[in-house]
Amino acid sequence: MPHLLGFLAKRLFWMAATLWVVFTVSFFLMRSIPGGPYSNERNLPPEIERKFMEKFGLDKPLAEQYFEHLSRTLRGDLGPSFKLADYGVNRVLAEGLPKSAALGSLALVFALVLGLVAGLVSAVRRGGWLDHGLMVLATVGIALPNFVIAAVLILIFVITWPVLPAAGWGGARNLLLPAFCLGAPFAAYIARLTRTGMLEVLGQDYIRTARAKGLSEARVLLVHALKGGLLPVVSFLGPAVAGILTGSLVIEKIFFIPGIGTHFVQSALNRDYTLAMGCVLLYTALVYLMNLLVDVCYTVLDPRVRLD
Amino acid sequence: MEGRGPEELERLLEEARKVRGNSLWKDAMRRFRRHGAARFALRFLLALSFLCLFTPLLPFAPPARVRLSEQFQPPKAVFVRHGWSRGDYPGASGLTGRMLDLRERIFGDLEFGPWMGTDSKGRCLMSRILWGGRVSLMVGLVATLVSLIVGVVYGALSGFLGGFWDDLMMRIVDVLYAVPFIFVVIFLITVIRENQEVLEATFGLTRMGVFFLVIGLVYWLTMARVVRGQVLSLKNREFIEAARVLGASTPRILFRHLVPNVVSVVLVYLTLTIPRVMLFEAFLSFLGLGVEAPDVSWGMLAADGLGAVNPVRVYWWFVLFPSLALGATLLALNFVGDGLRDALDPRLRER
Numbered sequence: 296m297p298h299l300l301g302f303l304a305k306r307l308f309w310m311a312a313t314l315w316v317v318f319t320v321s322f323f324l325m326r327s328i329p330g331g332p333y334s335n336e337r338n339l340p341p342e343i344e345r346k347f348m349e350k351f352g353l354d355k356p357l358a359e360q361y362f363e364h365l366s367r368t369l370r371g372d373l374g375p376s377f378k379l380a381d382y383g384v385n386r387v388l389a390e391g392l393p394k395s396a397a398l399g400s401l402a403l404v405f406a407l408v409l410g411l412v413a414g415l416v417s418a419v420r421r422g423g424w425l426d427h428g429l430m431v432l433a434t435v436g437i438a439l440p441n442f443v444i445a446a447v448l449i450l451i452f453v454i455t456w457p458v459l460p461a462a463g464w465g466g467a468r469n470l471l472l473p474a475f476c477l478g479a480p481f482a483a484y485i486a487r488l489t490r491t492g493m494l495e496v497l498g499q500d501y502i503r504t505a506r507a508k509g510l511s512e513a514r515v516l517l518v519h520a521l522k523g524g525l526l527p528v529v530s531f532l533g534p535a536v537a538g539i540l541t542g543s544l545v546i547e548k549i550f551f552i553p554g555i556g557t558h559f560v561q562s563a564l565n566r567d568y569t570l571a572m573g574c575v576l577l578y579t580a581l582v583y584l585m586n587l588l589v590d591v592c593y594t595v596l597d598p599r600v601r602l603d
Numbered sequence: 604m605e606g607r608g609p610e611e612l613e614r615l616l617e618e619a620r621k622v623r624g625n626s627l628w629k630d631a632m633r634r635f636r637r638h639g640a641a642r643f644a645l646r647f648l649l650a651l652s653f654l655c656l657f658t659p660l661l662p663f664a665p666p667a668r669v670r671l672s673e674q675f676q677p678p679k680a681v682f683v684r685h686g687w688s689r690g691d692y693p694g695a696s697g698l699t700g701r702m703l704d705l706r707e708r709i710f711g712d713l714e715f716g717p718w719m720g721t722d723s724k725g726r727c728l729m730s731r732i733l734w735g736g737r738v739s740l741m742v743g744l745v746a747t748l749v750s751l752i753v754g755v756v757y758g759a760l761s762g763f764l765g766g767f768w769d770d771l772m773m774r775i776v777d778v779l780y781a782v783p784f785i786f787v788v789i790f791l792i793t794v795i796r797e798n799q800e801v802l803e804a805t806f807g808l809t810r811m812g813v814f815f816l817v818i819g820l821v822y823w824l825t826m827a828r829v830v831r832g833q834v835l836s837l838k839n840r841e842f843i844e845a846a847r848v849l850g851a852s853t854p855r856i857l858f859r860h861l862v863p864n865v866v867s868v869v870l871v872y873l874t875l876t877i878p879r880v881m882l883f884e885a886f887l888s889f890l891g892l893g894v895e896a897p898d899v900s901w902g903m904l905a906a907d908g909l910g911a912v913n914p915v916r917v918y919w920w921f922v923l924f925p926s927l928a929l930g931a932t933l934l935a936l937n938f939v940g941d942g943l944r945d946a947l948d949p950r951l952r953e954r
Contacts, residue, residue: 443926
């Protein structure tokens with residue numbers, strides 16, 4: 296256990312360092328714009344611009360701004376949004392996060408369930424037409440961008456055969472299509488990884504032993520083989536979560552889901568720097584934490600792997 | 604050994620000369636040719652690149668010409684008419700401009716189409732897809748080249764130097780790996796767009812140039828790791844030692860033994876990077892953060908098409924063709940990458 300604590304401390308330190316680098320780079324990029332964030336607004340009288348600058352503390356020296364901003368961020372306050380009046384970045388993110396989280400976790404569930412089932416079936420029916428078909432499908436799923444998949448599925452399930460709502464945020468039915476589109480490429484990856492992992496494991500001695508003991512095929516596959524075959528999938532989960540977060544930018548835009556992805560893209564288009572920076576920091580922290588979680592899970596599943 | 608006279612030695616040498624070992628590349632070519640899907644994909648990509656390269660010569664409508672009277676026309680098989688004008692290509696100069704001049708001399712003001720229908724502003728979709736292909740393929744190639752140069756130099760240097768420098772350089776890569784670059788790049792692009800004039804004045808970088816550079820700089824990390832690993836593992840391998848024992852000079856070892864082995868890995872990784880870079884470009888352009896009008900790219904066209912989806916009228920061509928172009932190209936690139944990997948490094952199969 297103390298080993299685990301040390302590991303966590305080390306990783307959290309690196310996470311803090313990464314966040315600090317991202318913060319600093321973003322801050323100075325933001326401030327390197329000549330004329331300030333309001334210089335491009337049309338019809339903004341200079342006195343009003345001055346008031347704005349005062350309100351956001353942009354009239355102070357750069358170093359003072361930096362430390363003020365840094366200490367405020369450390370206290371967990373990401374500041375006011377430049378463009379959305381009366382909205383703090385915290386509030387925008389707090390409203391968006393649950394929606395994005397619901398979409399992302401459903402996508403991950405889709406990816407895992409579909410990927411594992413497809414991979415298992417493929418491995419069991421190795422060389423058969425089902426195996427070939429599934430693997431071709433997986434290749435297609437990996438190659439296609441998720442908005443192409445979304446376009447095709449919208450044409451089918453919303454327009455031609457209207458069983459699902461086109462867009463918006465509301466019930467679970469609204470989430471089905473976007474979550475599937477978001478999870479599909481990762482389901483494809485997971486299917487490939489599961490197939491390879493299972494094939495490797497199925498050739499090993501302990502599987503033969505399990506069969507020789509007279510265990511049922513289902514038990515051999517699902518209890519004995521799956522645990523070993525799952526390892527590559529678990530190590531893929533870190534990148535998969537990062538990829539799902541990235542993909543949600545596009546999917547939220549297509550399906551008009553008001554999550555953080557939509558806010559991030561909007562803030563980038565509106566040049567709302569504080570909001571954009573808040574999103575970047577949040578995404579960085581999320582990706583880092585997910586990777587940490589995956590690493591810890593990995594050592595639980597495979598005792599040969601040490602934390603370090 | 605004493606029974607062998609000079610004639611016999613001569614005969615043995617003659618025999619050895621006749622036997623040619625299969626080189627790495629010949630072997631790889633043979634294996635690649637056996638890979639049906641990869642062969643087909645490669646042909647498709649070559650044809651597509653050819654088509655995109657010579658798009659200015661083809662008798663289609665200008666990609667940016669807006670005709671609101673011709674909105675959302677479905678695909679038409681045969682449709683020849685007059686009305687093309689060289690003036691609809693304001694930005695075209697250099698080679699593209701000369702190709703357009705040549706096209707004017709061949710076809711006059713004739714134009715064919717719209718074989719793939721028109722979009723929400725009455726522009727010929729086929730022409731837009733072809734011109735968009737020029738941009739998308741170019742981004743794929745140039746940005747990958749940027750990542751190749753940075754990654755290979757960094758990785759090779761790290762591998763060759765070894766020791767402290769290797770540790771330091773790889774630790775930097777580790778830290779950079781942890782940063783979710785896509786988000787940082789979006790932030791970067793937001794800022795860069797604001798300062799476009801400044802950048803152009805000080806560094807002479809156009810909007811497109813910045814875009815290529817930024818995308819390329821995201822994808823060098825893995826390349827650096829791959830090259831470093833390869834250099835490290837090759838440096839002490841038996842066949843390098845054997846070559847040295849046989850008296851091969853350092854340049855010979857470097858160019859005959861080390862480089863071909865690194866090149867094969869780099870080439871495989873390169874072909875797998877191109878689709879990822881193109882995907883990233885499409886992703887950014889789809890969000891409205893990448894290529895900007897009047898330039899066209901496939902990501903942008905896909906976003907346009909999806910934006911026009913509505914339950915009242917279905918403009919299927921507007922959604923289908925751009926997605927098909929992008930999807931087929933990415934799929935083909937993936938197949939070629941897989942085929943090359945299997946051909947150049949059969950041990951990596953099934954991974």
